[in-house]
Amino acid sequence: MIISPSRETLDKLVCHQVHNLFLLDEDEREKLVGLIPGVLGKVEYCFGHSSNKYYRKDGVVFFDVYHSGQYCIFLYFLSRSLFLESSGNTDLAAKVYCLNKALNGLDVFYEIAMPEIFHLDHPVGSVLGRATYGNNFTFAQLCTVGNNKGIFPEIGENVQMLSGSKIIGKCKIGDNVIISANAYVKDTDIPANSLVFGSSPNLVIKPRKVLPE
Incomplete structure (x- = not known):
């Protein structure tokens, strides 16, 4: 290197x-x-x-x-x-x-186990809590991952959080998911290969075509 x-x-x-x-x-x-x-x-x-x-x-x-x-x-x-x-x-x-x-401007505490491979782009204002993070996790500015009633999300591999998005509470986020800008996911499971828009409990979840590597 x-x-x-x-x-x-x-x-x-x-x-x-x-x-x-x-x-x-x-x-x-x-x-x-x-x-x-x-x-x-x-x-x-x-x-x-x-x-x-x-x-x-x-x-x-x-x-x-x-x-x-x-x-x-x-x-x-x-x-x-x-x-x-x-x-x-x-x-x-x-x-x-x-x-x-x-x-x-990034709050990611040393006790939090980020994956071996993660990416960021302009992380200012982002707060990453004690979730489970899969490899190739990506986030941008003003993103939040946090708990609700002491329960944190489980985030799969290749998940992208666009600017201003939030994942809170009892959520299982599948692999290859994109959380769109300003989306708010709370206590909601998201299937793999999805695009997520809007706010819980009225999320819009659309299938996402993932190209093979």
Whole structure:
């Protein structure tokens, strides 16, 4: 994977940003930098499945540190890795989570298990709760995934949430579903290969033709 401008710049940038906002002691700095190689492996795998032209350069997976969407995904994987390695002390994971929220306007907590492959486009204002997410989950700005009475959605593979859409509560979203812009799905199951419009309980669900890979 190509890292632009460099891996060294990435290490310095993350440490500098966390320290400036929340303070970073030497033990935390060492732990953070030590986890970055593993995180970059997750980033490379995720980016390698993107069809976005900005995620590849000369046929090689490309990570532009100054591309906010790419950096956003990197920071999520970093906060998640720090949480999994925290042994109960989640302060550093929380700092990176808050850095991501401050820089990119995305609220995806480090305890939430995003899939190995997910995509985003202008994630500002989106909040992703403790749902189950399938691979190739894609979302845009102002999207919400949340609970109703403590029950979260189950989201299949290749699900796309367009801008302003919401999935709330006891929902099972099938594979290859597109939730249209500003649609509101609450406590409703959606069959696979569907296009969804409108608001619960008056949703409009249309079949979607999915081309074979």
